[in-house]
Amino acid sequence: MTNKVVVLGSLNVDTTLHIAQMPKPGETISAQSKTNSAGGKGANQAVAAVRSGADTSFIGQVGDDELGGFMVDALNGNGINTEKISKISEEGTGSAVILLDEAGQNCIMVYGGANQAIKPAMADECEDLIASADILISQFETPQDVTLRAFEIAKKHGVTTILNPAPATEIIDGLLAVTDLIVPNETESATLTGITVDDTESMDNNAAKFSEMGIDNLIITVGDRGAYYHTKNDSGFVKAFKVKAVDTTAAGDTFIGAFSSQVKKDLSNVEEALVYAQKASSITVQRAGALPSIPTSKEIAAEYK
Template structure:
């Protein structure tokens, strides 16, 4: 099967993770945690997820000229990701995320963006030919919004399908949304985009209607353990979540997005791609960490056989 080319434009971080019984409240110190470091960043997580699922992936990002940045590029090369367009910033450090995870798998995250915040349209121009030769472009919002808008405009002009995971949550212009083929928000992100508080299938459908009216062809709202709602033009689908024992939800949404793109690149429908992604993200939440928790396609096949 000829794999279509997927370009991921986004962030690259090093995650510093503490696993504790519970998350601290403001001003509180919680003792007894365990610590480890992981490569992360939403862009990098989605690129690694897509590659492990069998995608043909180029990653466009920016790191600092430091040990974290250099280690990241070595890692992505080992994941069969094209790193020709990972730029090095001489003035800013690589991005870092501080993550606390509780005993139920819930997390809270603080990110120091570093070099991610300096990935600019001028960098994208250097990667223009790579984007223009792609079939799908996947982005998130851990890089400057004007860079996201520039990529979406460039890709849309060339009739390249743009998939946006609007995380971290923020308001977006109607012009950007008109250049998006598929948008994949979670409940809180969908609420910011639509003004509808998303709690269940019906409210997710209302939110999807409002978001799609702004220009997106397809809206996929992820509802965590409740599953996912798809609005594909005038059709609605609901995909149940796969029931597993969650250990750490970090990167589950990123695996979902990366896997949806691989499904589409293989010629699957959006419904089939979301069903594939739901199973991949279910595996992810049974493991600790970001990229360390991302399954391979072979692991997904084994998982399917055991269901």
């Protein structure tokens, strides 16, 4: 069965500056090279989903500019339904500047632009599309009130909702009540719960805190260590596949998109879907760029026979 995935999220043109090491405060350094590519958490997750076989649609917004056309073309080129991407003239298309060092670590500065100008009414305009989905994903690079409205619509129609709270910020009232699964990384989880993530006990404590906050289903990604999961029925840890990282930019987004392509609506196969997602992200980190680095299901199958 093919999952039908809808992503509500951000569309950013990424400019990556390749550097030897991260600059210190006040330091001026030279970039070794510069690359431009399509990105944004929403776009990355949608491409990861469609490349792993999901029937994928996108809800988002771009500026009435050249970058906006570039982003829509990039999604269309991957076979993603872009009919619900709107265009505005008041804001420019979202963009990001990424500093990427030789160890494969990055720092990212984001201009929200049109992404941040989305209104909750857009969710209502997309009700038929949301209702037709198996999975609806959103992040925090678009306004939370839009996600809240979209998730409310999703729950009305029995659609499973996945929230990626990145970048981490205080969650608005009501959002967790309509979220089926929350997927932060360890830093984001600690920001939201106030509990540092460093071992299994602390992950269990984070899960307990999230339960207090109103959500029982949790995945915490912990980089090259793997991913912790906790549901109403089970919990555990899936180790990452050991590879040499070149660029970690889209690793987390690849993980979520690939996961959404495999997970069942009732989350009954979380561990199996996690293993697949780890395989996908392990390939992503070995390549440069955001969208260009995301593997297809055939590439994942070939790498992990």
